């Protein structure tokens with residue numbers, strides 16, 4: 001799609017005359033810009049604009065700016081060059097990228113896949129459009145301001161069924177209108193789930209990605225699968241999926257991160273057996289500051305249990321500053337003699353480890369979906385940059401060393417997407433219990449390997465981008481965000497080392513006893 005600009009036309013000779021003190025015009029991709037009143041406001045300074053006054057500044061512009069700058073400042077365009085056509089593509093909301101490897105193979109024309117049906121493709125188109133129109137603009141704004149997600153976006157996601165879909169397949173989707181009928185809730189499978197997770201990552205704001213109801217994705221699952229009281233289950237599920245209330249998963253503590261068996265928050269039954277009294281702390285809890293419900297791991301004496309705790313007397317939350325953004329709502333929680341009804345127990349008392357572990361599979365798989373899709377964005381941005389950036393009188397892509405780096409990045413990205421799709425196919429064909437038995441190990445290894453790949457990709461990408469890969473605004477924004485935040489995925493939901501160990505230990509459970 002060409003940029004929308006006034007229909008007036010000029011000749012190149014006319015533009016050339018506007019290189020005076022009072023009038024500064026230039027051409028970018030056949031569009032004529034009058035920047036006479038913008039000179040003072042230009043973040044790159046006045047002098048550079050005066051230097052190109054009256055000329056075609058296309059190459060100079062794309063060497064320094066993202067194309068989206070022209071969309072934002074389209075009011076500076078006054079017309080086009082007579083008889084010439086724009087050649088640079090302005091993506092419309094929902095468009096696929098024409099850059100090689102910017103889309104997974106199943107979305108690339110000429111490639112086939114056995115996994116994806118028409119409803120997957122429909123959902124992908126609808127989810128991309130929704131992300132481009134609503135999620136990305138808010139993500140960018142909130143990352144800048146540091147504010148939490150708006151209720152308006154939460155309401156919009158609820159109405160469109162986006163909140164519901166993020167919980168994965170299940171009865172909570174039946175009868176819900178999902179993005180104007182893109183998919184029937186009864187047909188929704190883990191490939192649809194993967195599509196939702198991967199499309200939303202394209203906003204490229206890792207902090208906002210977690211601030212955008214990540215607590216719900218990992219917390220509400222416990223309610224859906226383990227809440228034994230049907231009224232409580234319905235009440236909480238309705239409140240959260242309608243966006244009226246927020247929920248988070250509160251497991252980790254200053255005392256115990258990946259070592260969930262070492263939790264020190266205690267829950268003691270009252271003598272009448274009707275309540276638990278909870279005391280302790282939780283740390284690094286995503287969305288905790290703005291949550292109403294806390295799905296909390298507690299020590300009940302003979303083991304671990306999981307309780308649904310409502311915000312109220314004795315519950316305090318305060319933000320923790322981390323290296324991504326405050327938008328994620330990373331929280332320190334204290335529970336001080338909090339009285340919790342016994343019916344809020346999720347799963348069995350002292351057997352909460354099962355609740356936590358079975359919950360981990362979907363969480364870790366979702367994190368793998370997201371990391372792998374973010375890796376692809378970095379590949380896309382780096383290919384675009386290498387193609388447009390001129391240094392030492394050549395495009396970056398003309399340097400063999402840059403092609404080596406890109407090759408490694410592409411290979412890591414493609415191999416992990418393929419592995420993810422293979423595991424997703426198993427999830428589609430296994431019951432929840434079978435998944436817990438057979439896929440805990442493979443999903444752990446997938447997430448561990450994806451974040452190792454992210455480490456390599458971040459490293460190579462920053463070397464390609466130089467200073468821009470370390471700058472939060474402008475061309476290298478996506479690279480900077482990825483490089484600063486990929487570690488969250490390497491730690492949250494189980495550190496790489498813990499997952500690697502788990503993957504191998506799980507494999508050993510299936511090892512034949514006999515020496516082979």
Ligand code: HEM
Pocket residue numbers: 026033035042043044045048049052057060061064065066069070073076473474475
């Ligand atoms: C309509 C035309 C233009 C607009 C709206 C514009 C806008 C901007 C903006 C918003 C930035 C901040 C960084 C970013 O967001 O990418 C920027 C930076 C800059 N611009 Fe422009 N610009 C225009 C044309 C040009 C041209 C033609 C040149 C040079 C020939 C130029 C040179 C620069 C430089 C040197 C920087 C600083 C880049 C950096 O820090 O990496 N700009 N411009």
